[in-house]
Amino acid sequence: MSKAGFTILFLLMAVFMPGIFSSEAAISVQCPFAIVDDQGNTTNPNVVCKHIAASDGFATMADGRVIYTFGFSDVTNQLPLDQILITAELDGRLSAPVIKVKEGQEVYLTLTTLPMAMRPDLFDPHTIHWHGFPNAATVFDGEPMASIAINPNASLTYYYQVPGPGTYMYHCHVEATEHMQMGMLGNLYVTPTQDGQNLNGFTKFAYNDGDGSTGYTKDYPLQITSVDPEFHDANLNVQPLPFAAMEDTYPLINGRGYPDTVNPSSTLGASPENNFKPSQNLPSLIEAEWGDTLLLRISSLATVRFYTLISPNLPMKVIGKDAILMRGTTNQDLYYETHSVTLGGGQSVDVLIDTSVIGPIASPQTFFLYTSNLNELSNDQEDFGGMMTEVVISP
């Protein structure tokens, strides 16, 4: 039977025999304590229970082009559970919900896979891969060849004891080249147990440094990704996927190209294609008061190439890489100052920017952070934008 025939049969069965497709039992959230808010906090402060849905969706590039995506959305604490099949439909986000947890916490992370609204012929499972998790267990690693993946209309609860602090990332690992190019990518970072102490004039820190040298005033996750629109169109149009020809022409930060990166709105990306659900929720505009120390949690989940990010006029101090404080085992401090960092897919750096280096200012000053692969300062054919954002420092 042809794919179209299958689809029609499937739809007829869905309409006339709903019992067959009833899936309430398979959608479940496992949490040992009562969830008290939409962040997944529970009555036990050491236990967090989050719920993520995987589905397809659409995002709008900075030049206005709407592209088909696969993505995650946050459905933590949403009840009743079977309603998620409706509320999360076409709600895949470009830049998945930020996951921020504390070192030592227990995390119950439930993933519910929705059927693909635009691709009913696909029945892809999904996973969450906590990228960089040390001493991982395969069952919760999300790499499908060595693990399990959760089918549509069902849920899998991942369990983690949150490891050491730093900038990790997460993504779906099923058919990784496809699902990652399609956008199932997100920021994930861990704050240290040292937070709350008063060291070196700070109370928040990137790492358990013991001396406050990684202290910061404000932190921003910045995830580098990129999109090949031809690949996304082929997927939407049920065409063979052009893996070999994959060339990304929309370089993005947190799922947006400039100038959308500096749009403070958390509701971009709504279009008729996704029933006006905002799909690009994470601005990259970095705002500080003079004297603040900024922590930028930079990660890359680009699927094709390395990118170099430069901060030409504000020096960056690299203090961590891949969620490890930059110190040798003899406690030798390996921090260094730079104006550029280069990341391939799956790499992260933590950098501090001391905004006081520019000297006292009387009015707001804008600085730029952008890729020095200058041809990537573009939104596809539009010779403008791309992988760029701004740091605005107020007096």
Place this chain on the structure above:
Amino acid sequence: MITIKKNSIAGTLVILAIVFFFGNHQADAKIYGINGPTFSLRAMKGNIIADDGKSILMWGFANASGPRVRFQHPGPTLIVNQGQSVTVNLTNTLPVPVSIVFPGQINVNATGGVSGLLTREAPPGGSISYTFTANEPGTYIYYSGTRPELQVEMGLFGALIVRPSAITTPSGFAGCAYNDTDSCYHREYLYLLSDLDHIIHEQILLNKIDAVDNTVAYPVYWLINGRSGLDSVAKNFAPYLPSQPYSALARMHPGEKVLVRLIGGVRDLHPQHMHGSHHRVIARDGRNLKGPSGEDLSEGLFTTTVAPGQTTDAIFTWTGENIGWDIYGTVPHTCNGIPVNAQNPGSPGFDPGTKEYCPDHGKPLPVALPDQNDLTYGIFYSGSPNIGSPGALPPGEGGLNPTAGLFFMWHSHNEKELTTNNIFPGGMMTWASVEHPSVILPAE
């Protein structure tokens, strides 16, 4: 793309099932190669088979010291000891001049052959000899210094390992990478990463060497130790890969220090990501990352950039610390003498015998796993979250992990490179497996 993927996986399954039944392990706790200090290599042509079934013409260095000279890709891993005077004799059966350069070695003397740009060369049908003293231990690459932009693409490269001579391997370890106990390891594995544009190889096959245009080169094959996709986990000298002898499957026990030697070949950078745990980069380009007073300058990473012509040595260890449940499951066992059903773990640290993390001893898996019908199973999943005790799998699922190790993918995280000429999965991927301590791995 479902059809292609399924066929590709099914085909590979049949082959891999055979491979696994006849043993999938490396021959030794150490890297397989040929030992010096004198080597006889032949530059010759041959073919490799990619995991899409395509046969690709290559040029390569073969070991010419035995009675039967067999083409192989990559070239033989040359293993010497620090301080040895190394001689590499090269004969050339290719229709073009060929040479060898040894980045990282000083005072390389070339005798014979004809003069060339980077070094003296062996003309077609001719020979040449290179000598140098291997002064510094470490991981190195060697490759043709003659028209390298073409000849390295064609496969004329390999690895050189110099073993340290000023250290006695501590008891219990298999060796050391440098004259430094921090570099000692229980097992070592070599990963030579390369990319390949098959169009160039077809032009050479058709004798159209002048048509080769590197400005439009566009790799669509990505290889680890000359193999792509799931072929990477087949054993050393797998019979169905007659000219790609080197496995890239790393097997280990919990707690072991595993030396990972990474080498970049050919053209592009690759962010090599190791699932399972962080690794610590201890050396680059054959130099230990230590300061002048012994300060440790190593870097802990989960993804290492592998640049062409560059080498990196890293130590990987998986301990299972803080997983949160008893990774050895409910089968009877003890941790520091405490039986499995003691819900109170009562014992800090690791059991030195089983390498188990005792604070999690006896704890059940904190979540219930979904119904089998709601899951898709991987070929390396044992059916159980635990190490060493396989669980129930639906018919036809799993099957390539009979010892119930924990498999972790080690791969390029530029995910485009997980394809082989437009087919996913393939390309630059391999796995490491952490095996139960009772599973016998090659000599330690």
